[in-house]
Amino acid sequence: MEPLTQVTGGVTAARGFRAAGVEAAIKYPNRKDFALLVSDTPASVAAVFTTNRVAAAPVQLDRERVAAGQTRAVAINSGCANACTGEQGMADAREMAAAVAGALGIDERLVLVCSTGVIGVTLPMARIRAGASLAAAALSPTGGDDAAHAILTTDTVDKQVAVRLEIDGCDVTVGGMCKGSGMIEPMMATLLGFVTTDAAIGARALDTALRQAVEVSFNRVVVDGDRSTNDTLIALANGAAGNRALDPAHPRWGAFVAALTHVCTELAKKLVLDGEGATKFVTVRVTGARNDGDAQKAARAVSKSALVKTAWFGNDPNWGRVIAAVGYSGADVDDQQAQIYYGDVCAYDRGRVADAARLKELQAVMRHPAFDVTVNLNLGTGADTIYTCDFSYDYVKINADYTT
């Protein structure tokens, strides 16, 4: 893959996008909690949503509207998920979109809405309307940073990335932002993620590219194995770069998908790095599985095991918990064939346990803020990778205190 040029600006790095993040006091005063992202011209849109059967009102509304293939604006509030709110919730989601459309003077069907926060609480509509006006007035081509802050909940840092590449002699930029810290094992999207590009690309091709990118990025992170009711990832492409429309036959299709995948992967990794209470970023690689499906099952089970995650927190190279998780994952495994590594150090080799001297080396690997755990099943060529984190006192603290 060609090297990508990193740029700043997040969702406003690409031409023709403006954004804002303002204080609307949705749940707490004095913090940005209402974001608005606008394309100057109608943009091709593609999106992936939660697979949770309980889907929040904004997810239900956006599913309808994304099908039309074009979007001008996305409004996002934090502090309230508008989930399990019934007909009132659907009416509120529509009214939120209408308020934004009114403030921008555009067709409300070209507006998407996203909400994140506590489940089972209805949106404070007066504040939402005020937020929409404030945000519309504050829109700026450098507003990506404010927007990235306004969408956060228990996150401790904002999560943005942008890259630039050349297509048809034109500079094409792909940028994005996301939020999410707990309730994370997105199977189709993360809590909330937004990617913008000035590439010219139709909605259908954008959807193809997005699904390819998501499969190896957002669909490969686990914080706690809980899957949200509001997971949404939206990609907008407004064509401002001037390239010929991208599709799988375009000579630069691969380069564009690689750039989109890079943006999604970096955003997804930022979710894990900021996982609730996380102190370690762990890449779980499973190789030598009977097939890729087995490798994914094994990697997910290891990444979700409370016993494995607490051992990581404690710098304990307790590989027995790793192989136990592989054993109940449903993947084919023979413990007399398997090997387990922490970084490059072998902890378990086909029935032979690392000696006591090796234990110090293993613990040294685990004291790094980021390390790999590799399980080679030595049964075939299946492989998969999951990005995950450890499980600390702070995860319990954050979630025992995050009050209804």
Added chain:
Amino acid sequence: MEPLTQVTGGVTAARGFRAAGVEAAIKYPNRKDFALLVSDTPASVAAVFTTNRVAAAPVQLDRERVAAGQTRAVAINSGCANACTGEQGMADAREMAAAVAGALGIDERLVLVCSTGVIGVTLPMARIRAGASLAAAALSPTGGDDAAHAILTTDTVDKQVAVRLEIDGCDVTVGGMCKGSGMIEPMMATLLGFVTTDAAIGARALDTALRQAVEVSFNRVVVDGDRSTNDTLIALANGAAGNRALDPAHPRWGAFVAALTHVCTELAKKLVLDGEGATKFVTVRVTGARNDGDAQKAARAVSKSALVKTAWFGNDPNWGRVIAAVGYSGADVDDQQAQIYYGDVCAYDRGRVADAARLKELQAVMRHPAFDVTVNLNLGTGADTIYTCDFSYDYVKINADYTT
């Protein structure tokens, strides 16, 4: 169901059984860590084992030997799981059985062995041999208590129960003990459980009764959702009570299965009460599901959710996390039909959220050391119940410190 008479004595409550628990210094000095359970005459045996594809050496050996239908003795060590130990592990398991057989003067094929503790460490055979001699010499008809202590690992209390009923004019006793505190979502058995009865019953009928009992007891508890490599539940029946042999056609079959189920359920609940770091015992009931399978999926997802369990720890009636878990469980759910109760207090009623006044009542329920969480999906007649616990700082502490 007829009332059962509770008796003391655990695995030695039934006639014709002796037990012992001695200090063999398997991992630590000065604690009982080697247990021996002996039937004075060959007993019918039935057992269920872990479904983890990585099965420990003693599990592999016992699977072979239980098939023969008769057992005289079961030896159990804590401090070392003898799992992932390859051919050496199998040889050690056989030698442990042989040492016990030698000390007792019986056929080694009538001896079962169980191990629990750290994975990937081989048994210290000199200490195992010494433990076998010591335990054989210490056998006593009141040794159930010592045995129940010798099998513990991170458990904080011993777990025993025994009941008596009348069959064919004979007093029949069913007693048991178990251990287990973490790595618990047994699908076929718990970490280690032992049930003895003096009922006359063939191995095949005992197997039928045991599987029925396990399905609603050990297979319905979750501590952390991890499934061990060593899960084993063994039932021995030596016929000392003098009843006619029990089988499904015997008029007292139902009463015997009920007694066995009671013993298994009480032992399983004790596992949860002593779950690593647990401060609350929670019974998760799902009713009104499309079918029983959906109800079980939903109840398991709620019981395993780190977000739900930390909210229980924090006395937070955050029902949004409960319905989110139901939503990703795979069970059919419509959030506009569902109801959620904590104890008898309704938190969420088909789209309507409990008001702020009700919040105090919900928190009052959660401050009890044991409470029910009931989800009525209102879609059908499927129902299931899982016994589980909360997720506290101490779970993290115990498992970050439990060292390799």
